Amino acid sequence: MRSSFFISLLAATSYVRAHVPKLGADGKYTISSSSIKAQFIPYGATLTNLFVKDKDGKDVDVVLGYDDIAYYPKDPGHPVYNSIPGRYVNRIGHGTYSIDNKTYKTELNDGTNTLHSGTNNWSYRTWNVTAATDDSITFTIRDEPNSEKGMPGLILANVTYSVCGDRWSIKMDAVSPSVKSPLMLTHHTYFNLDAYKNPDTVKIWNHTLYMPYSKRYLVADDGALPTGKIATAEASSINDFASAPGLPLGHAQRLQGFSSNCGGGGACEGYNGYFLIEDAPADTAVVTLASPFSGIKAELRTDQPGVVIYSCNWFDGTADLKSTQGTGRNKKVVRSSCVAIEAQDYVDGINHPEWGRRNTQITGPGQKYSWESSWTFTTL
Ligand SMILES: *[C@@H]1O[C@H](CO)[C@@H](O)[C@H](O)[C@H]1NC(C)=O
Ligand SMILES: *[C@@H]1O[C@H](CO)[C@@H](O)[C@H](O)[C@H]1NC(C)=O
Ligand SMILES: *[C@@H]1O[C@H](CO)[C@@H](O)[C@H](O)[C@H]1NC(C)=O
Ligand SMILES: *[C@@H]1O[C@H](CO)[C@@H](O)[C@H](O)[C@H]1NC(C)=O
Ligand SMILES: *[C@@H]1O[C@H](CO)[C@@H](O)[C@H](O)[C@H]1NC(C)=O
Secondary structure, X not given: OHHHHHHHHHHHHHHHHHHOOOEOOOOOEEEEOOOOEEEEEOEOOEXXXXXXXXOOOXXXXXEOOOOOHHHOOOOOOOOOXXXXXXXXXXXXXXXXXXXOOEEEEOOOOEOOEEEOOHHHOHHHOEOEEEEEOOOEEEEEEEEOOEHHHOEOOOEEEEEEEEEEOOEEEEEEEEEOOOOOEEOEOOOOEEEOOOOOOOOOOOOOOOOEEEOOOOOEEEEEOOOOXXXXXXXXXXXXXXXXXXXXXXXXXXXXXXXXXXXXXXOOOXXXXXXXXXXXXXXXXXXXXXXXXXXXXXXXXXXEEEOOOEEEEEOOOOOOOOOEOXXXXXXXXXXXXXXXXXXXXXXXXXXXXXXXXXHOOHHHHEEOOOOOEEEEEEEEEEEO
């Protein structure tokens, strides 16, 4: 009696599962193509795992994250692992901006600035799954007006992730039907193309980075806030990833200024800044990240005019790696062991009319915001 009860319960469970094939027992939704398997959760519309082929044809999980999905909301570090910080990504200088001569105040949650919209942030929300197939999934979010947090007006947004062959695509759309609001999105993707399995180094410095259309970058202050100045990186200088393919991320490690290149009172080594993408032909790879160890090459195509490169300085070695990553010795996310690559509009462009980005960064009734990028994974 008892055992037959359990057998029918088991049968009922697998019956239900058979009709929701995308959702695994671990709470992750899986989509796949011939060479990519990608997994997502509704929290933050987060990519939790991304398996691509290495030079030997083996599957490697190339993005950071956690095995246990219950840990994402609890993680005190909340690095915005492969999720969508909205409705206005990155910094708002001094927690203020204005639209039509009305000044709004946003929360100061990053020194004297606002980061990822303060407590209005979308990377802390549980999004709704509104469509799913074998190779694509759509998440939606309804972000209510929140004027006291400096975010006026309702925003309706969605993201569709899809995979096809060796390409992972991301498409976001959003509208602000009631009033004009700041609206600027990104996908905050963290990579280590070796899945922390290189026995010689878990640091990111031997990955190579090539951004041929990114000779210019936004000069930032100690709090990673752009000053307004746009500089050109000379060949072989710290911020040069344009002059030649195959420059290691750590090519400037021995140059003076590298260990304090991203502010933090001189404590931030490497990169946490915005590079412009200029004069790139349509559908061209604008960022190429590769690693000689795994042989994996990742190419970004995007409709965005620039990209934030953050080389994971602020990881303190307390967060666990996933079970798909690391080796016996390497089990933690240590400082400078990953790189976040975030295609987006100019950081704090809402406060810099001289850059001409305000019209793109503010969306109002009758307008539609859209954002599109893809990553192609091949081998060296
Ligand atoms: C904002 O203020 C300026 C200067 O006072 C004025 O010229 C402009 O028309 C105002 N704009 C709006 C949308 O009210
Ligand atoms: C993001 O929003 C959540 C929920 O409102 C809040 O708990 C968290 O502190 C916010 N994070 C930041 C960095 O402001
Ligand atoms: C998800 O859908 C429910 C029901 O329509 C809605 O109440 C909720 O606000 C949605 N959640 C988000 C994050 O948009
Ligand atoms: C996403 O949102 C846009 C703008 O609201 C809408 O036009 C589009 O139909 C939505 N797409 C999906 C797949 O939900
Ligand atoms: C990193 O690259 C440098 C030169 O590009 C090389 O000398 C070094 O052995 C590499 N280190 C590791 C751990 O792969």
